[in-house]
Amino acid sequence: MSEQNKREVLRIEGLVKQYPGVRALKGVDISFSSGEVHGLVGENGAGKSTLIKILAGIVKADEGTFLFDGTPAAITSSKDASKHGLCFIHQELNLVNYFNAMENIFLGHRYPHRYGPLVDWKKLRNQAQEILDVLGIELPLEIPVLHLSAVQRAMVAIARAFAVKGSIYFMDEPATALTDIEKEKLFDVIQSLKNQGKTVVYVTHNLDDILRITDRVTVMRDGLVVKRSNTSEMTKDSLISAMIGKSLESAFPSRIGAIGKPLFTVEHLSNSRLKDISFTVHSGEILGIGGLVGSGRTELLETLFGVRSLGSGAMLLEGKPYHPSSPKNAIEQGVVLVPEERRKGGLVLSRSINENITLMSLSEVSRFGILKHSYLRQQAKEAGKSVHLKASQYTQHVATLSGGNQQKVVFAKTIMKMPKVLMLDEPSKGVDVGARFEIYSIIRDLAAKGAAILVVSSDFNEVLGLADRILFIKEGAMASVQPNKEIDQERYLHYCYGRTNA
Incomplete structure (x- = not known):
């Protein structure tokens, strides 16, 4: 027309x-x-x-x-x-x-x-x-x-x-x-x-x-x-x-900490979806997981978190054998996954912000199996404040929050547990640009405190903006591991498609 x-x-x-x-x-x-x-x-x-x-x-x-x-x-x-x-x-x-x-x-x-x-x-x-x-x-x-x-x-x-x-x-x-x-x-x-x-x-x-x-x-x-x-x-x-209402000098916050010693190692991991994957993530390092949709990125995180069977291979956490029998067992050992579908796998929408933030840390806010409600509220408020959570009151149901603030509740819950290894599957999905920058800042801060972080994202700019190194997966197998500084958008796509001579 x-x-x-x-x-x-x-x-x-x-x-x-x-x-x-x-x-x-x-x-x-x-x-x-x-x-x-x-x-x-x-x-x-x-x-x-x-x-x-x-x-x-x-x-x-x-x-x-x-x-x-x-x-x-x-x-x-x-x-x-x-x-x-x-x-x-x-x-x-x-x-x-x-x-x-x-x-x-x-x-x-x-x-x-x-x-x-x-x-x-x-x-x-x-x-x-x-x-x-x-x-x-x-x-x-x-x-x-x-x-x-x-x-x-x-x-x-x-x-x-x-x-x-x-x-x-x-x-x-x-x-x-x-x-x-x-x-x-x-x-x-x-x-x-x-x-x-x-x-x-x-x-x-x-x-x-x-x-x-x-x-x-x-x-x-x-x-x-x-x-x-x-x-x-x-x-x-x-x-x-x-x-x-203001210009962003950069879409991603700068690194604020140094990379430390090897923290989490995967050796020759294979199962029904993955084939002989090996890598190491260091303390303070952000490892991006690159690949096309369906390449096995999410399945890798689910295996590391105990959702899927290990099959064969070995994993080491701080130099000791790590073999999670379930997600609960993985969390107990300090390995946490923030899933792609936060509304289904990361939150209980019908419960309050207080309850959601402390969900993984009930033992820390209870005594002899009885919740210490005043302490629970205090800890939830501190964790929420650390991620700049915007809510009128912490007793409101999580379902009433915006997408960005729901994701901040997930991060607040994670921070309360202080994970050794944090795995993020599409961390900014459905989140607006302002909240996205704040979430990236939270990720940087957790890395600066010594966590090893793995990030899966379908937005290759997000991976390029956050990661120190990138592990590329194609059809469940490793295609390459590359330092981020050597990857641009064109080379990123080449590696996703398995063209390792790019």
């Missing part, structure tokens, strides 16, 4: 939302046009989620005006949002696993019927296929979505939003669980929507994606819109500066 044919489909003026003690939105002005992909970015807590909840009719604004095609309107319910063509694809896709794709696509709508109460499955299938054809999506329609891939499930959610014949599609971190190939398919669908004159509002912490696929970008900070611009006029650095 040419620039002259675009029109303003939604304008929001003076949007205010006040919660007890917190003004989440302070007079937001923003507009969206037809036939554009509009990036919406900001740190966790900037107000993006509150804005989207108001537009979805989940939360009611205290003040503000909505203009659809220049006509004032109210949004007080999800029905109002649908009436005005607003569709939402959330990070949590909210699919019914045991329903197939066509059932999920029309979930919440009346299925076509024949002979009274009987569903006309042929007509339902044809209607679902028509939507997929318009979007250029290929999907098996008649198998439970439980058995679909991550990208196929995301496409079902997009098709479901399209079934309501919307005009503005809000996508909240839709690519988080996707591989690079799957993400390309998602981007093709977004381009298809744009070509049809639809509006896509793309919300993500991935600034590279914002710069690549959006036409305009709006930056929010502290409940306000602080920058609006055509994407072509923005850079990653200028986006980061707008988001955090």
Whole structure:
């Protein structure tokens, strides 16, 4: 769609939302046009989620005006949002696993019927296929979505939003669980929507994606819109500066300690997923684990943590044999894993911050099996303070925190245990740039205190920015071990693909 044919489909003026003690939105002005992909970015807590909840009719604004095609309107319910063509694809896709794709696509709508109460499955299938054809999506329609891939499930959610014949599609971190190939398919669908004159509002912490696929970008900070611009006029650095209100001299904090003696050694480790892996990590050293998705990086950490069977080989911790029988046993010996899926494997979302931080250290905050609650609260507060945790009170459930602060709770829990070896799987996944810098600072600080640290990340810039050395894994086997100072982005990818003569 040419620039002259675009029109303003939604304008929001003076949007205010006040919660007890917190003004989440302070007079937001923003507009969206037809036939554009509009990036919406900001740190966790900037107000993006509150804005989207108001537009979805989940939360009611205290003040503000909505203009659809220049006509004032109210949004007080999800029905109002649908009436005005607003569709939402959330990070949590909210699919019914045991329903197939066509059932999920029309979930919440009346299925076509024949002979009274009987569903006309042929007509339902044809209607679902028509939507997929318009979007250029290929999907098996008649198998439970439980058995679909991550990208196929995301496409079902997009098709479901399209079934309501919307005009503005809000996508909240839709690519988080996707591989690079799957993400390309998602981007093709977004381009298809744009070509049809639809509006896509793309919300993500991935600034590279914002710069690549959006036409305009709006930056929010502290409940306000602080920058609006055509994407072509923005850079990653200028986006980061707008988001955090200051420039970052570097995306990564400097090393603050020296590398010491060998601390953790792995010799000829092999099992069903790994083949003859050997390496040593020193006290104070950060060892990056490089490789493609599925190369065996996560499986290596899980083996070292006692989740997977060792198979063959040996491990030494401070010169003594180390053979964890379980994660609990690994923790007792000073080896801790921060998993990729922190909400599933690193936190108990329905419990308080206090309880989560002290979860691995209950013996230290109890006596004769009885918790010393005042001491527990004191220790949790000190650990939280050390990672700059932002929370109104430590009795609140962890589920209420932003992604960055949830990750800080995991680190606070780890710091209380003071691990000898700390393993991090995707430590900044779903975390905004400001909180990411703080997390990198925590990692540097733990290394300076003598911990040996292993980092797995799909963001090769993260590995290059943190690691002293990089162990590359390809198809479960070692491809190479290289000093970081000898690796640039091109050579990094060569080693990931096993081209060790790069």
